[in-house]
Amino acid sequence: xxxxxxxxxxxxxxxxxxxxxxxxxxxxxxxxxxxxxxxxxxxxxxxxxxxxxxxxxxxxxxxxxxxxxxxxxxxxxxxxxxxxxxxxxxxxxxxxxxxxxxxxxxxxxxxxxxxxxxxxxxxxxxxxxxxxxxxxxxxxxxxxxxxxxxxxxxxxxxxxxxxxxxxxxxxxxxxxxxxxxxxxxxxxxxxxxxxxxxxxxxxxxxxxxxxxxxxxxxxxxxxxxxxxxxxxxxxxxxxxxxxxxxxxxxxxxxxxxxxxxxxxxxxxxxxxxxxxxxxxxxxxxxxxxxxxxxxxxxxxxxxxxxxxxxxxxxxxxx
Amino acid sequence: xxxxxxxxxxxxxxxxxxxxxxxxxxxxxxxxxxxxxxxxxxxxxxxxxxxxxxxxxxxxxxxxxxxxxxxxxxxxxxxxxxxxxxxxxxxxxxxxxxxxxxxxxxxxxxxxxxxxxxxxxxxxxxxxxxxxxxxxxxxxxxxxxxxxxxxxxxxxxxxxxxxxxxxxxxxxxxxxxxxxxxxxxxxxxxxxxxxxxxxxxxxxxxxxxxxxxxxxxxxxxxxxxxxxxxxxxxxxxxxxxxxxxxxxxxxxxxxxxxxxxxxxxxxxxxxxxxxxxxxxxxxxxxxxxxxxxxxxxxxxxxxxxxxxxxxxxxxxxxxxxxxxxxxxxxxxxxxxxxxxxxxxxxxxxxxxxxxxxxxxxxxxxxxxxxxxxxxxxxxxxxxxxxxxxxxxxxxxxxxxxxxxxxxxxxxxxxxxxxxxxxxxxxxxxxxxxxxxxxxxxxxxxxxxxxxxxxxxxxxxxxxxxxxxxxxxxxxxxxxxxxxxxxxxxxxxxxxxxxxx
Numbered sequence: 001x002x003x004x005x006x007x008x009x010x011x012x013x014x015x016x017x018x019x020x021x022x023x024x025x026x027x028x029x030x031x032x033x034x035x036x037x038x039x040x041x042x043x044x045x046x047x048x049x050x051x052x053x054x055x056x057x058x059x060x061x062x063x064x065x066x067x068x069x070x071x072x073x074x075x076x077x078x079x080x081x082x083x084x085x086x087x088x089x090x091x092x093x094x095x096x097x098x099x100x101x102x103x104x105x106x107x108x109x110x111x112x113x114x115x116x117x118x119x120x121x122x123x124x125x126x127x128x129x130x131x132x133x134x135x136x137x138x139x140x141x142x143x144x145x146x147x148x149x150x151x152x153x154x155x156x157x158x159x160x161x162x163x164x165x166x167x168x169x170x171x172x173x174x175x176x177x178x179x180x181x182x183x184x185x186x187x188x189x190x191x192x193x194x195x196x197x198x199x200x201x202x203x204x205x206x207x208x209x210x211x212x213x214x215x216x217x218x219x220x221x222x223x224x225x226x227x228x229x230x231x232x233x234x235x236x237x238x239x240x241x242x243x244x245x246x247x248x249x250x251x252x253x254x255x256x257x258x259x260x261x262x263x264x265x266x267x268x269x270x271x272x273x274x275x276x277x278x279x280x281x282x283x284x285x286x287x288x289x290x291x292x293x294x295x296x297x298x299x300x301x302x303x304x305x306x307x308x309x310x311x312x313x314x315x316x317x318x
Numbered sequence: 319x320x321x322x323x324x325x326x327x328x329x330x331x332x333x334x335x336x337x338x339x340x341x342x343x344x345x346x347x348x349x350x351x352x353x354x355x356x357x358x359x360x361x362x363x364x365x366x367x368x369x370x371x372x373x374x375x376x377x378x379x380x381x382x383x384x385x386x387x388x389x390x391x392x393x394x395x396x397x398x399x400x401x402x403x404x405x406x407x408x409x410x411x412x413x414x415x416x417x418x419x420x421x422x423x424x425x426x427x428x429x430x431x432x433x434x435x436x437x438x439x440x441x442x443x444x445x446x447x448x449x450x451x452x453x454x455x456x457x458x459x460x461x462x463x464x465x466x467x468x469x470x471x472x473x474x475x476x477x478x479x480x481x482x483x484x485x486x487x488x489x490x491x492x493x494x495x496x497x498x499x500x501x502x503x504x505x506x507x508x509x510x511x512x513x514x515x516x517x518x519x520x521x522x523x524x525x526x527x528x529x530x531x532x533x534x535x536x537x538x539x540x541x542x543x544x545x546x547x548x549x550x551x552x553x554x555x556x557x558x559x560x561x562x563x564x565x566x567x568x569x570x571x572x573x574x575x576x577x578x579x580x581x582x583x584x585x586x587x588x589x590x591x592x593x594x595x596x597x598x599x600x601x602x603x604x605x606x607x608x609x610x611x612x613x614x615x616x617x618x619x620x621x622x623x624x625x626x627x628x629x630x631x632x633x634x635x636x637x638x639x640x641x642x643x644x645x646x647x648x649x650x651x652x653x654x655x656x657x658x659x660x661x662x663x664x665x666x667x668x669x670x671x672x673x674x675x676x677x678x679x680x681x682x683x684x685x686x687x688x689x690x691x692x693x694x695x696x697x698x699x700x701x702x703x704x705x706x707x708x709x710x711x712x713x714x715x716x717x718x719x720x721x722x723x724x725x726x727x728x729x730x731x732x733x734x735x736x737x738x739x740x741x742x743x744x745x746x747x748x749x750x751x752x753x754x755x756x757x758x759x760x761x762x763x764x765x766x767x768x769x770x771x772x773x774x775x776x777x778x779x780x781x782x783x784x785x786x787x788x789x790x791x792x793x794x795x796x797x798x799x800x801x802x803x804x805x806x807x808x809x810x811x812x813x814x815x816x817x818x
Contacts, residue, residue: 062523066523
């Protein structure tokens with residue numbers, strides 16, 4: 001039976017197609033580095049991104065349609081389902097497809113286990129595309145709110161700094177239809193309120209973006225209201241929450257993080273989604289002036305917010 | 319009367335470790351294991367099999383559109399490995415293919431090359447998708463390491479689940495995971511290639527139409543000049559019932575060979591290996607040399623067979639194809655047998671090296687097949703009869719080859735060389751026209767006229783002389799026709815000329 005994720009991936013959606021092409025534009029700018037993949041992606045069994053990479057001649061084919069050996073070292077697909085791996089490789093013989101989940105690729109979101117060998121190399125790809133096509137999952141650990149998928153990003157950031165620094169770019173996509181428990185909602189509200197209180201400029205930017213209703217929920221910790229967020233409102237919350245959390249988790253590893261795209265799309269008959277692109281650039285100030293680096297990254301979170309219309313046009317918020 | 323209390327019966331239960339013993343060393347190469355799994359797909363009536371190996375063979379996937387199998391069928395098969403269950407109902411498939419597998423150890427071949435195998439399969443008309451993981455590491459452990467306190471074996475050799483499948487779907491996916499070190503290197507072809515024309519060559523990424531010309535290149539003496547990836551690919555192609563390449567044989571023989579070509583075409587079996595549609599790697603290159611093809615049929619008491627023999631002047635390349643290949647039920651028995659079923663080497667040794675051929679044997683020979691499916695029991699009566707009758711065909715063919723490919727062309731070449739030599743003499747005489755009298759020129763021309771009935775034979779024209787023979791002739795002639803002084807000057811000048 002086809003998985004919902006594969007049906008979604010295969011579905012023709014101009015907004016999704018637009019964001020894919022934007023990703024491929026970024027990949028086209030990558031200069032190959034020895035022993036480091038150019039691109040690691042969760043492309044799904046339909047492999048639309050791989051098709052685009054081939055169309056753009058970023059991946060070359062041999063005369064029988066198989067991936068050129070040299071390019072097989074530069075592009076890596078990650079897919080947890082074995083049958084999806086088989087279908088993807090059948091479509092693109094010679095493509096490197098790792099049959100693994102992203103969490104297993106980094107050896108769980110915990111910090112006491114780390115990948116080695118080939119997996120460590122793949123984790124240092126110059127661009128990593130975590131196109132989850134699912135909601136942002138959360139859990140609690142010791143009263144703290146944990147987002148395992150964002151912890152994965154944090155581990156990837158650490159791996160890009162070791163043993164030598166590899167500046168990198170992250171594409172991240174989640175479905176906005178989240179169903180959070182009351183406790184999770186309470187922790188999210190608490191987290192956002194704390195950050196608003198901590199940095200007034202961030203609060204002001206966030207308030208302008210979120211609007212009075214959502215800001216009111218945060219200020220007053222209105223859990224009962226927050227539980228019933230519409231998926232449209234979830235998009236807005238995620239657009240603030242996710243990049244903020246990524247900045248918080250990754251700047252201690254030495255990275256200055258720029259949120260270069262922070263878009264929402266979907267609605268109507270298609271799922272509402274949120275997608276981001278981040279650049280991670282090594283910043284020597286991170287050790288001497290960590291708060292400066294953090295704040296610059298934080299204030300950049302909402303610098304490039306926008307919406308991709310159903311016809312694929314991108315509308316950037318002024 | 320027998321005493322009941324002294325009698326006992328029981329069923330011999332074989333430990334799963336026997337699988338490791340069975341398969342260890344059974345297959346001479348990783349490719350031989352892979353072809354067993356592909357032949358399973360053939361027996362499952364698949365039209366199309368996909369084999370995915372590259373980029374680094376850390377996992378190999380074999381998928382097919384065959385009939386699949388149910389949980390019950392899987393359990394029956396795996397709980398009784400090596401019991402002959404494949405042909406219980408029929409020895410042909412629903413599509414009429416003679417089944418290749420017999421004793422049901424095809425899947426076990428995977429044990430040779432990987433640590434874990436996952437199978438996903440479903441049959442048409444069922445909404446059940448079977449997912450089974452076979453842990454070969456576990457199977458290899460001694461039973462003592464797998465028992466709990468009560469002595470029962472607790473860890474399963476395989477673990478299965480059922481999921482939902484589309485009711486009309488039918489397929490099988492086999493995932494070979496954690497490919498063992500050397501096998502992985504061989505599958506992925508990381509080893510050095512000696513190359514053709516000095517260039518390292520891999521068949522990866524080539525269309526089937528590009529592969530046959532590489533195999534017929536005069537510079538390709540052996541498949542070992544290709545990388546291991548390519549050698550494995552060729553070995554697999556040789557052993558499974560796929561089609562011949564479009565240009566595998568010289569055009570003038572295609573009609574004679576059409577029976578064999580159609581036989582495999584009718585099987586409608588296609589294997590896509592990393593994007594390349596596999597063909598038999600069998601090629602009959604001519605290299606613009608004299609060639610000979612002969613087909614034969616054997617209709618003995620114990621066996622029937624048909625086949626062909628092909629010879630080309632000179633050692634046959636690629637040398638993997640020098641010999642005869644036996645096919646039973648369309649699958650090859652190992653590789654080409656360069657002994658031609660133990661044909662005496664003393665007989666036409668040189669010409670044996672010029673020959674390749676294939677034999678399609680009837681099912682009776684299957685009983686002589688050893689468990690490795692690569693060798694035959696020479697004591698089996700079907701084999702013995704095949705050997706005897708084939709040797710008669712081979713003897714006839716070698717004689718014909720000696721005559722048609724070797725002797726007749728050699729005679730033609732000799733005659734042509736004699737004519738060329740005579741023409742050279744005419745040229746020399748013509749150039750010496752200033753010093754030779756017309757009568758002398760005429761005499762020379764008549765002496766070397768090969769067309770004349772009284773003219774010289776080929777042996778005289780092509781005769782070669784040593785320096786001492788030339789001196790002997792020259793001195794004799796000089797003494798006969800020249801004065802003593804002139805003869806002396808002539809001999810000195812001749813000596814100087816011969817030395818320079």
